[in-house]
Amino acid sequence: MGLFEVTGGKKLKGEITPQGAxxxxxxxxxxxxxxxxxxxxxxxxxxxxxxxxxxxxxxxxxxxxxxxxxxxxxxxxxxxxxxxxxxxxxxxxxxxxxxxxxxxxxxxxxxxxxxxxxxxxxxxxxxxxxxxxxxxxxxxxxxxxxxxxxxxxxxxxxxxxxxxxxxxxxxxxxxxxxxxxxxxxxxxxxxxxxxxxxxxxxxxxxxxxxxxxxxxxxxxxxxxxxxxxxxxxxILPDMIEVGSFIGLAAMTQSDILIKNAGINHLGIIPEKFQQLGIQMNFIGDDIHIPEQEIYEAQTFLDGSVLTISDHPWPGFTPDLLSIVLVVATQAKGSVLIHQKMFESRLFFVDKIIEMGAHIVLCDPHRAVVIGIERKYQLKGIQMSSPDIRAGVALLIAALSAEGKSVIQNIEQIDRGYQNIDERLRQLGARIVRQ
Missing domain, CATH: 3.65.10.10 (Enolpyruvate transferase domain)
Known part of the structure; x- marks a missing residue:
């Protein structure tokens, strides 16, 4: 069983191209x-x-x-x-x-x-x-x-x-x-x-x-x-990778250009990250996420807490809710994550809480994330990837965290993301495969 050793807390910079979907x-x-x-x-x-x-x-x-x-x-x-x-x-x-x-x-x-x-x-x-x-x-x-x-x-x-x-x-x-x-x-x-x-x-x-x-x-x-x-x-560019890279840039306060993102096929994905306060610029078919100190989650027009939930297309894909949840931990404001389509996809949340995030897991489908507004970094821990998307969410959390994290069962991540460690190292990430 392989693992990643991740030393977090470093800002990343550069270009990355999503794989095929x-x-x-x-x-x-x-x-x-x-x-x-x-x-x-x-x-x-x-x-x-x-x-x-x-x-x-x-x-x-x-x-x-x-x-x-x-x-x-x-x-x-x-x-x-x-x-x-x-x-x-x-x-x-x-x-x-x-x-x-x-x-x-x-x-x-x-x-x-x-x-x-x-x-x-x-x-x-x-x-x-x-x-x-x-x-x-x-x-x-x-x-x-x-x-x-x-x-x-x-x-x-x-x-x-x-x-x-x-x-x-x-x-x-x-x-x-x-x-x-x-x-x-x-x-x-x-x-x-x-x-x-x-x-x-x-x-x-x-x-x-x-x-x-x-x-x-x-x-x-x-x-x-x-x-x-x-x-x-x-095959189209993988919209789940595109969303993952947007979340990665926001969490690590990085300046990243996502090349050939297939913008016309992303649907509501960019808008959901913008609701978290993440800035992005669309340049042709590329997405530029500038370095950003603070991002503030929006509220609804009546002042109620932002809710992000999954739904069949053209709604928000369930494959990105894990990423959104992790990104929300460093936002200013609170977000309710509602996973409707799968009953076990939020069970990685305990590891994010152990890293220092403020999250209330209401039930198998809902979690309230209270953003800590970068008042402190998450801290590195040892954890295991339960599935493809949660695994990458944990990897993003580890890259933003202070100290060293160990992520086991990375075969789950490899099932959906090609050479992810090599590609992230090209952006400056400190990640070692063992």
């Missing part, structure tokens, strides 16, 4: 299974979760030509469907929630799929109902193998239908879209997720010959086609 990558890489022709994908993040997904495809028989660490050519002409039922596949998928994204493409093209119990983050319940119910409405049958902890899905032919999703699940929406693009007839998905990741997936599928309308809305209409073709696709 992890969540988009897991979807579009899975979509290569829909075509027997070559597909080239650029700006792939070089992180554990995405590399595991590529390994899964190779196990299935997908030929992968890695031009460099961020560009791959995929050829899914010859697929070994039986690999899905192998012990090796079961073991690998248990480590990666993104493996569920293979089900839609496999059902569409090969009429059979295996769906494992979710792996990945320990941030609360991650149910598969939306996926399974969507596949059933398209005409798939499923059975659960209790011994192997797998769902077996099969169909003679998927058929288009109208469906109302029980929740706007991003992975559920993506999986159902990939299943529906080669179904007979027309499929209408209402209450669909409309995150930029979904928009990008739809644009890629459209370039492969899919007929999709309603992109960027919560009602997606898909007219099934017989086959899809090859294409070239470029």
């Amino acid at each position: 992890k969540n988009e990558a897991l979807q579009v890489i899975s979509a290569v299974l829909l075509s027997a022709e070559k597909i080239t994908i650029h700006n792939i993040p070089d992180i554990i979760d995405v590399n595991l997904q590529i390994e899964l495809l190779e196990g299935l028989g997908v030929a992968v030509e890695r031009i460099n660490r961020h560009t791959c050519i995929f050829d899914a002409a010859n697929i070994n469907i039986d690999y899905l039922a192998s012990p090796v596949f079961r073991k690998m998928t248990g480590r990666l929630r993104g493996s569920v994204m293979l089900a839609g493409p496999m059902l569409a093209r090969f009429k059979r799929a295996y769906v494992p119990k979710p792996g990945g983050d320990k941030i609360g319940r991650r149910r598969l109902d939306t996926h399974i119910i969507g596949f059933q409405k398209l005409g798939a049958e499923f059975a659960y193998d209790d011994d192997a902890s797998f769902f077996l899905l099969k169909t003679l032919q998927l058929k288009g239908t109208d469906m109302l999703l029980d929740e706007p699940s991003v992975t559920g929406t993506a999986n159902i879209i990939m299943a529906a693009v080669m179904a007979t007839g027309t499929t209408t998905i209402y209450n669909a997720a409309c995150e930029p990741y979904i928009q990008q997936l739809c644009k890629m599928l459209s370039s492969m010959g899919a007929k999709i309308s309603g992109i960027a809305s919560n009602m997606i209409v898909i007219e099934g086609v017989r086959e899809l073709h090859g294409t070239t696709h470029t």
